[in-house]
Amino acid sequence: MNQSGMGDDHRLPPADPPSLAERIRLDMESFTPSEKRAAHLLLSHYPFAGLDTVAEFASRAGISAPSVLRFVTRLGFGGFPDFQKHLREELEAQLLSPLAKAGPSDKGQGAPALASFAEAVIGNLRATVENIAPAEFDAVVALLSDPRRYIHFTGGRFTGALARYAESHFRIVRSHVDFIEGQPALWRDRMIEIGRKDVIVAFDIRRYQEDVTALCETAAKQGATVVLLTDPWLSPIARVARHVLPAHIVAPSNWDSSAGLLLLTEALVAAVTKRLWETAKPRMEAVERLRNERS
Amino acid sequence: MNQSGMGDDHRLPPADPPSLAERIRLDMESFTPSEKRAAHLLLSHYPFAGLDTVAEFASRAGISAPSVLRFVTRLGFGGFPDFQKHLREELEAQLLSPLAKAGPSDKGQGAPALASFAEAVIGNLRATVENIAPAEFDAVVALLSDPRRYIHFTGGRFTGALARYAESHFRIVRSHVDFIEGQPALWRDRMIEIGRKDVIVAFDIRRYQEDVTALCETAAKQGATVVLLTDPWLSPIARVARHVLPAHIVAPSNWDSSAGLLLLTEALVAAVTKRLWETAKPRMEAVERLRNERS
DNA sequence: CACGTTCTGAAATTTCTGATACAGCTTTTG
DNA sequence: CAAAAGCTGTATCAGAAATTTCAGAACGTG
Structure with missing residues (x-):
């Protein structure tokens, strides 16, 4: 019953590290019948089937415990615990490196004030998404994905923090990224360098x-492309901006909510990261490496 | 214009199964010191830390094997194998539903990407609100509303921007507010001033x-009150924190989303502003006046 | 400061798992 | 068709792992 017709195993893309699953698939030919049953069980529920006890695994595969032991020995492991340890490490590495999938959540009592505030923010997010022209969003993604461009982030009293947030992410994904303080004294002199190659994200x-x-306005006059993230009433910057992404900001508070702006920022980061993945991945890995070295 | 036809989406993105991690976080208060060490280890390497042997787990957590056993018993499991089985099943369920790897796999259309990204963020916000203990939130509001306290905001590589965002608002609402850079060289000397009157919001x-x-840790050792905004896996700071507000952060991106943290921040700003309105209002007016004068 | 309670870890105990030896069965081969 | 070789499962064992016991330590309290 071991027809090799288990080809319908559209697993993850050819794993970067030589995965155990790969090896098993390649060696499948050389296995004995009961070893094949073990292999099939393992591959079909990879790698969780292997995390149980020998007895459980044997029972599920319909073979005896010693056969399972012989199977793992043949794979080159010193024993069953060795085998399990390998599976766990592989799983952990795979789950942690790209991005772990979330923990779910369960119910709880809501904080009344917090809950209603959250609902208002959620309403803002929905409204924001609905009023963004897809073409505009895509155009901004394309612009920020152009490696020849120089990207400068800036913002006001409160929104400056969002600009920093954007900068700290884009800085890792690509090169030629910086943050400009809002005070004129701090950027006046830098303006001589700004030209057609520059993008200002305000x-x-x-x-x-x-x-x-x-x-x-100064930057635009010198030929820079201006991208504006603002509220629905549009900052005066809109007059000189090439692209405008408005976000809803009204909340039950004395202050406006920047959640919509953050949403757009993070969506841009995600989209650009994806688009530049080939070059972004090594950069991200390099950052990770540097970070580990320091500690 | 863009009727983004995705009309009704009242699906509950989170609501999945009640995660063990969530429960542990909620019950954290009721744990004994060594149980807390076990809980922190588990949450910080969730769920892999729990897949080893009892001895290994105990050793890594710095406690004894019996304490680990008491911990899992208290969580409601019949024994350590039961506990491990639960972890494996939870992990398997979570890993099978979404695709783990990001990469350049699918083609990138902008608008749908933005919409689905927004839905994920909205799910995060809901989940975040549902898992905040109202009492905890209120306690933090009270703490930040105490005019005799000195409030210091700080954060990491990316979250530092959120700390700045919080600081820029609270600075206007009340006095004794500042931002501390994360690098030790920049805060070491300031620590001599930190004491019981200080609140660190990290x-x-x-x-x-x-x-x-x-x-x-340094601040807590000197008697400061630490408030922590973190993810559901809890930063190690949780061990010294008086109050912990976790936010869900997983998004369909290579990066985590800080929207939940921003939501909490803005909700705190709103609540504190309301509570301190008598004194906040004149301050806000004064800021407004100064701003107009300068222009 | 003494008392009682709670918490914790070392050591003893029990349970269970992984490993092995051996005999029966199946398949292959001359 | 018979003999050999290779597989496989039952029974068993050794050892490791989980669990329980219990005494001492830490903590809070009157």
Whole structure:
């Protein structure tokens, strides 16, 4: 019953590290019948089937415990615990390196104030998404994915933090990324370097800040492309901006909510990372490596 | 314009199965000291730390084997094998549903990507709210509303921007607010001033940063009250934190989403502003006046 | 400061798992 | 068709792992 017709095993893409599953598949020919049953069980529920006890595994595979032992020995392991340890490590590495899948959640009592605030924010997010022109979003992604461009982030009193947040992510994904302080004294001199190759990504919501506007106007005048993330009433920067992404910001608070702007920021980061994956991946790995070395 | 035809989506993204990690986090209060050490180890390497032997787990957690056994018994399991079985099943269920690997696998259309990203973030916000203990939230609001306290915000590589965001708001609402850079060299000397009157509000999500942890531990040792905004796996800072507010952060991206943290931040700002309105209002007006004068 | 309670870990105990030896069965081969 | 070779499962064992016991330590309390 071991027809090799188990080819319908569309597992993960050819694993970067030589996965045990790969090896088993390749060696399948050379296995004895009961070893094949063990192999099939393991591959069909890889790698969880192997994390049980020998007895459990044997029973599920319909073979005896010694056959299972012989199977793992043949795979080159010193014993069953060795085998399990390998499976766990492989699983952990695979699950942690790209991005672990989330823990789910369960019910709980909501904090009334918090809950209603959250609902308002959620409403903002939905409204924001619905009012973004897909073409506009895509155009911004394409712009920020152009490796020849120089990307500068800036923002106002409160939104400056979002600009920093964006910068800290893009800095890892690609090169030529920086953050510009809003105060004119701090950027005036840098402006001589700004030109057609530069992209200014500005965050600005109401109580629009004049110095940020001035920065963008100056940059635009020199040929830079301006991308604006703002509120539905549009910062004056919109006049010089090539692309505008508005987000809803009204919340049951004395303050506006920047959650919509953060959503757009993170969506841009995700999209650009994906688009530049070939070059972003090594950069991310390098950052990881540097970080580990330091500790 | 863009009727993004994806009309009704009242599906509950989280609501899956009640995760053991969630339960542990909620019950954390009721644990004995050594049980907390076990819980922290488990949560910080969830769920792999629990798949080893009792002896290994105990050794890594720095406690004895019997304490580990008492821990799993208290969680409601019949024994350690039971506990492990649960972890394996949970892991398997989680791993099978979504695709683990990101990569450049599918083609990138912008708008649908944005919409689905938004839905994931919204799911995070809901899950975050549902898992915040109202009492905890209220306690933090009360703490940050105490005018005699000194509030310091800090954060890691990416979350530092959120700390700045929080600081820029609280600075206006009340006095004695500042931002502390994460690098030890920049805060070491400031620590002599930190004491019982101080509150550290730390933002830290996975890939927890050691320097932020060190800052909080030092501050806590000197009597400061630590408030932690983190992910459901809890930064190690949780061990010294008086209050912990976890936010769900997993998004369909190579990066984690900070939207939940921002939500909590803004909700805190709103609540504290309301509570301190008598004194906050004149402060906000004064800021407004100063701003107008300058222009 | 003494008392009682709770918590914790070393050591003894029990359970169970992984490993092995050996005999029966199946398949292959001359 | 018979003999050999190779597989496989039953029974058994050794050893490791989980669990329980119990005494001492830490903590809070009157």
